Amino acid sequence: MRFFSKPEDVAPVPEPTLTMQEELRIAVEKSKLPENVRHIALEELTKLDRTDSSFAEFGLGVTYVELLLSLPWNISSQDNLELEHAVTVLNQEHFGLNGVKQRILEYLASNITCHIKKSTVLVVDDEQISRDNMAYSLNKLSCEVLTASNGLEAVDILEERNVDCIVTDLKMQKMDGLELLNYVQEKWPDTKLIIVTGYATVDNAIGALKKGALHYLPKPINLEILRNAVQEILEQQKQACSVSGPILCFTGPPGTGKTSIGKSVANALSRKFIRLSLAGMRDEAELRGHRRTYVGAMAGRIISELNKCGVNNPVFMLDEIDKIGQDFRGDPASVLLEILDPEQNRHFLDYYLDTPFDLSKVMFITTANMVDNLPAPLRDRMEIIPFSCYTLNEKKQIGLDYLAPRQLRTLGYSQNEIAFTPEAMSTLISGYTRDAGLRSVNREIGNVCRKINLQILQQLKKPPITISSEDIVSLLGYERYTFEAATAQPLIGVTTGLVWSEYGGQLIYIETAKMKGSGRLIMTGSLGEVLKESAQTALSFLRSNATKFSIDENLFEQRDIHVHIPAGDISKDGASAGVTIVMALLSLLTKRPARRDVALTGEFTLSGRILPVGGLREKILAAQQAGVRVILLPERNKKEVQVMNDEVRNAAELHFVSSINEIVEHVLLPSAD
Known part of the structure; x- marks a missing residue:
């Protein structure tokens, strides 16, 4: 069964x-x-x-x-092409920095123009029906389509109009397609050309492609294939236009908003944002990846970050580019030459990936404190946009409108419950901070808010609370910084100078002394070679003009002269302290006290000329914070200072000098002898 x-x-x-x-x-x-x-x-x-x-x-x-x-080979985010939106975002997230914002808007505007500009296609064919059919099909690409019946008509159009792409027949009277191709290659090499013909042969195709044609299509033409080919060319033209500008490099002291404004650029364009810090990077494989033959090989940081991001057109910020290291494992700065060059990064080769990846759609922005530390070829590929230090008024406004509300929100308070008075913010900035940026200001505001919060929890105070100048002193203790230059007494052989470093403007004091010896010049204070040469130049000038300044010529042979710059643990170099050194020596040798509330800057030459220097905005604001009343600047820097805003020009009494005699009148007091 x-x-x-x-x-x-x-x-x-x-x-x-x-x-x-x-x-x-x-x-x-x-x-x-x-x-x-x-x-x-x-x-x-x-x-x-x-x-x-x-x-x-x-x-x-x-x-x-x-x-x-x-990997996002073909995935791109949609850009926001509204310039008003970019202006709004930059103004909402940053106060001041008008020059920086203007340059960024110009950069964005050029990219926006490239995307919204209507492309132009020229169809050249001696057959009316064929010409009309191709024009009708290409009109669907939202581009302007022009037509011509032969090569000569096409040349006339090209003389008057800008054409992005030409679609031309091969056999025509008066001027055929190959003659037109040769003419276009010679006069308008950026215009791309597609040849269509009913006489398609292998030899003709090879000849046309060798002469520069991008495509060779036989008749009867497949209009969809033609439309796709033209669309690809027009997209490449727009992309090449939008990335042809230089790479932006934001440079300036720490805390001036370089990284945060990069985020604002991404927000303005509605793009994703990537930040990669290059500080201390020594191995070039971190950027370019390892070959897969190595154990533990992986892709470089550029490809890895794009993989995490998911699109091929983010705003990519390479932070602290001036702090890249270099050793036996390679030079990462050399890899950046390929990454940041629009002509090369279309075919960026990551060793792990082992096939080119197109980086041309990425908007690269770099930041640095000192561009002088960058290799010259790398610096040449970037447009330097300097970030100046903030004025006292700008710091106060940013503290009241941006930093204080942000700190209060982290503690759960609103401005109606805790508020800073403008006088309190001024006291905090002038008495407890000295940096060019805003990090110290933000840190001290946070300290005040946390101390107030503790007092509220201990029921010592109750909202609403208004913080005054007296509250700042009681909460943070005695003022750490004072107007030292304004209160210092004139001394013989001591002058006040202004220098600029990667941290902004700073005051230095040149101290000199003479003693029995054999005419040696002693330099101390961790000084660089340029600064030592400036001191030697100043001494040689005074020796050669001893009679003019009533200096005993025997003094140089019988005395050693010591030049010292305090803060000996900090390296110092540069030529802008030359004027300060020569006045300190002149004060020492003539026994005339030097005013401490007069600050100097300028390069001094052996012939007595005063040459221009840089970093004037930072130097002027540093002098203002120290209470300097008079600043002497080189005459050749006058035009640069005149274009600065009123707050900088009125920070102190500015005098422009071109000779040593003018400086003596302002700095040296009569001798007590």
């Missing part, structure tokens, strides 16, 4: 499980990878088919194919 089971009693046949290679192959086929990348992925999967899954190479191959699939 035979028993038959019911259909529902039959165990279901399990579906065959796919191998890892089969799953990846299906993913590759479904993905929209570029053709060359798709070919590489399929080749790697073919190798995996012949590799045992227990081998380490199998896992490495799977990881590599998964990276190829996950």
Whole structure:
């Protein structure tokens, strides 16, 4: 007897499980990878088919194919092309920095213009029907389409109009397609050309492509193929236009908003933002990746960050580019030459990826404190946008409107419950901070808010609370900084100078002394070679003009002269202290006291000329914070100072000098003898 089971009693046949290679192959086929990348992925999967899954190479191959699939080869975010939106974002998130904002808006405006500009296509064909059909099809690309019946008409149009792409027939009277191609290549090399013809042969195609044609399409023409080819050319033209500008490099003292304004640029364009700090990076493989033959190989940071980001057109900030290291493992700055060059980064090669990745859509922004530390070829590829230090009024306004509300929000308070008076903010800034940026201001505001919060919790105070200048002193203690220059008494051989460093403007005091000796010049204070040479130049000038300044000539042979700059643990160099040194020596040798509330800056030459120097805005504001009343600047810097805003020009009494005699009148007091 035979028993038959019911259909529902039959165990279901399990579906065959796919191998890892089969799953990846299906993913590759479904993905929209570029053709060359798709070919590489399929080749790697073919190798995996012949590799045992227990081998380490199998896992490495799977990881590599998964990276190829996950990278944003063709995925871009949509840009916000409204200039008013960019203006609003920059003004909402940053106060001041008008010159920086203006330059950024100019940069964004050029990119916006490239995207919104309507492209122009010229169709050249001696057959009316063919010409009209191609023009009708190309009109669907939202571009302006012009037509011409032969090459000569096309040349006349090109003389008057800007044309992005030309679609031309090969055989025409008066001027055929190849003659037109040669003429266009010679006079308008940026205009791309597509040849269509009913006489398509291999020789003709090879000849046209060799002469510069991008495509060679036979008749009867497939209008969809033609439209796709023209669309690709126009998109490439717009992309090339938008990335042709220089890479922006934000440079200035710490805390002046370089990184945060980079985020604002990303917000203005509605792009994703990536920040990569290069400080201390020594191995170039961190940027370019390792070859897959190495154990533990991985892609470089550029490709890895783009993979995490998910789009190929973010705003990519390379922070602290001037602090890159260099040793036996390579020079990362050399890799940046390729990354930041629009002509090269279209084919950026990561060693792990081992196939070019197009970085031309990425908007790179770099930051540095001192661009002088950058290699010259790298600096040449970037446009330097300086970030100046903030004035006292700007710091006060930013503290009241931005920093204080932000600190209060972190503690759960509103401005109605705790508020700073303008006088309190001025006391905090002038008495407890000295940096060019806002980090110290933000830190001290946070200290005040936390102390107030503790007093509220201890029921010592109750909101609403208004913080006054007296409250600042009682909460933070005695003022750490005073107007030292304004209160200092005149001394013989001591002068006040202004210098500029990567941290902004600073005051220095040149101290000199003479003693019995043999005419030596002693320099101390951790000084660089340029500064030592400035001191030697100043001494030689005074020796050669001893009679003019009523200096005993025998003094130079019978005395040693010591020049010292305090803060000996800090390295100092530069030529802008030359004027300060020569006045300190002149005060010492003539026994005339020097005013401490008069600050000097300028390079001094052996012939007595005063040469211009840089960093004047930072120097003037540093002098203002120290209470300097008079600032002497080189005459040749006068035009630069005149374009600064009123607050900087009125920070102190400015005098422009061109000779040593003018300086003597302002700095040296009559001798007490």
